[in-house]
Amino acid sequence: MKNITELFNIVDRGLELFDELIKSLPQNAKLSLEELADSYSKKLDTLILKQEKENNYQYIGGELKIYYIDIKYFGIYVSLYFQDENNQWKKNFYQI
Structure with a gap:
């Protein structure tokens, strides 16, 4: 049970950081895929760094994948x- 609680805490902290990230991006911004990846x-x-410390x-490595949703939107x-x-x-996994 302790491991599940720790996992939920890790996921919650990660989602909070990504929520901050989304809010920091300009609304209706037109970005290239490279600019979008760089913004993250x-x-x-x-x-x-937070995951390492807490x-x-x-940290060993990671992947950032951008996928097509429709003509106006991409997901990550x-x-x-x-x-x-x-x-x-x-492994920590996030979908934005």
């Missing part, structure tokens, strides 16, 4: 990979 870079770095994780998947102090893999 600093917030992702903050999220990674959970004693080591983010997968972050960490290892804990026991070298167990941890």
